[in-house]
Amino acid sequence: MGKQQADDRRRGVRRTVLLFAAIAVAIYAGFILSGVVSSGVIGGGSAP
Numbered sequence: 001m002g003k004q005q006a007d008d009r010r011r012g013v014r015r016t017v018l019l020f021a022a023i024a025v026a027i028y029a030g031f032i033l034s035g036v037v038s039s040g041v042i043g044g045g046s047a048p
Helices: 003-039
Strands: none
Touching: none
8 A cells, every 4th residue: 555545544534533523522512502501591591
């Protein structure tokens, strides 16, 4: 396997890992925001 092929594969793997990381962060942030909204902090409920 040539150096060019190794670089291409490494670049593809890195892009895939970054994509999965971005999706994980988006899901994590979604859970946090849904929890905040349901607790009434943003949803206009009365704060304790």
